Structures are given as structure tokens and as C-alpha cells.
Amino acid sequence: MKIIVGKNSGFCFGVRRAISGTEEQVEKYKKIKCLGHLVHNEIVTKELEEKGVTFINDISEAESNSVLIIRAHGVSENIYKQAKMKNIKLIDYTCPKVCQIHNKIKDAADKGYQVILIGKKEHPEVIGSKGYASNVIILDNVEDVENLKDYEKVFVIVQTTFSYDKYKLIESALAKRYKNIEFVNSICESTKLRQEECKKIAEQVDFMIIIGGIKSSNTQKLYEVARKINKNSIMIQDENDEKINECKKHNSIGIMSGASTPNYVVSNLVKKLENL
Numbered sequence: 001m002k003i004i005v006g007k008n009s010g011f012c013f014g015v016r017r018a019i020s021g022t023e024e025q026v027e028k029y030k031k032i033k034c035l036g037h038l039v040h041n042e043i044v045t046k047e048l049e050e051k052g053v054t055f056i057n058d059i060s061e062a063e064s065n066s067v068l069i070i071r072a073h074g075v076s077e078n079i080y081k082q083a084k085m086k087n088i089k090l091i092d093y094t095c096p097k098v099c100q101i102h103n104k105i106k107d108a109a110d111k112g113y114q115v116i117l118i119g120k121k122e123h124p125e126v127i128g129s130k131g132y133a134s135n136v137i138i139l140d141n142v143e144d145v146e147n148l149k150d151y152e153k154v155f156v157i158v159q160t161t162f163s164y165d166k167y168k169l170i171e172s173a174l175a176k177r178y179k180n181i182e183f184v185n186s187i188c189e190s191t192k193l194r195q196e197e198c199k200k201i202a203e204q205v206d207f208m209i210i211i212g213g214i215k216s217s218n219t220q221k222l223y224e225v226a227r228k229i230n231k232n233s234i235m236i237q238d239e240n241d242e243k244i245n246e247c248k249k250h251n252s253i254g255i256m257s258g259a260s261t262p263n264y265v266v267s268n269l270v271k272k273l274e275n276l
């Protein structure tokens, strides 16, 4: 059985920074809270909980004068204000690429642009980014473009892990819809490279495995990308998923992981496949 593992598999820069930073902080403080799951990967979450990290859903669950971690997805401006009021020390691991989006949204809104953020409205990064201006419209579908109102000038930015192909479709529909429009393609390079490599591998192999957290947006996007090209594609969380037995019927297997999947999870999968 031939196995091809994507070179762009494993943690992206922002996730690696947030995880290693949190590990250092939990060593220092022994017990520490983090606002939301650090990454959308249950394996990583469990490991961090065992080390002493508690994940909370709302800042109201953090005590005054405590220390609180902000994950790579970032949070809205309001969270910083609430933390200040409660004297909570924030350790901020918002990915610098997400911070750039926050600054650009703020700046565009201050200049009078109608801001359109292309992304999944329930995704934490999008929820956080929306909180940097009062006029942000979230859009994740090309069909919704025609329902938008008329605006004098429009500024468009995109979730870092959004599908590149889907973004291009929405971009071209918006360009036709508005005369005065400015685009910032803020899809992270790491996401783009991963999706491109995923496509290439899916074209070459008989069977494609996407491995990562079930709730991970970028992992789901990879699965969509792979499925479009290769119907024999599956998405799994780890090597214990029975779906991998399907591989026995095929000669070549491709593997690509999401940005929040540890490298050892991919290695475990490869070992298991080699023993099938």
C-alpha cells in the first residue's frame, strides 16, 4: 500500500504558538483557565486538561484577579474591556494573522466602509472579528450576495480558514454587485497551501483520509476539498476510527491533517495503515 502524507500536515504556526505558550503558562501557574477550547481538537483538549487547563465558555466564569488565556482564534474587543474591569490578566495567544483582521475591520469601519466578513457565522474567529465594528455583515454563501442592500463603499475581508475556492466565487459576485469595493484576502497562507496540497494528493490516490478534530473548521474544509475531487474520501479524528478499514481495498492512500492535529496523531495513523 502506497501512503502519501501531505507535507503541510500538522500544527500551523498560530496553533503551535498557542499550545506551547499554554503549556508554559500551566507549568508556571499549575492551574489556569482558557476562554474556549484552545483548538478544535479533542485529543489536544484532553491533554491540556490533564496538565491543569480548564476551558470556560464565558469570561463571567473567570474570577477577578485571575489569569486567563485567549486562544489563537481571538476574541472581540469587548472581552478585553470586561477583563480590565474584573482585573483579569489576559495571556493573549490570538494569532497575529487574526489580529491583522481585527485591525483592518476597525480601520475600515472608522473610514465609513460597510464591512463584509466572509466566514462561518458560528466560528469563534468570526464571532471575535465581528466585535471590532458595529456594522459587520457575515457572509458565507454566494447565493446571499443578491440579498445584500446597496452601500456606497464596501470593505470585504475573510476568515483565515475559509475555503479559497468558495471565497473566489463570493469575491467575484460581490465585485459585480458593488462599484466601490475593496477586498482583502486574509485567508491564511497555511490554509491555502494545505488546501492546494490536499487537492493534488486527492487527485493522485485511490483513497483519501482527512484527519483532525470533528469540530475543526479547517479540517472540514479539507474534507470538502478532497471529496470534490475524490469520492473515496473520509474524515476521521484518530487512527481508531473503523472507517480506515476501507483502505484495505485500495492501493494508494493520501493523508492530510487539519491545522490543529498533532503530528503524532498522523504518525499513529500511518503506522496503523502499514499494519492493515
Ligand code: SF4
Pocket: 012, 013, 014, 015, 072, 073, 095, 096, 097, 098, 160, 161, 188, 189, 190, 191, 259
Ligand atoms: S490557520 Fe493561520 S491564521 Fe489560523 S491560527 Fe493557524 S496560522 Fe493563524
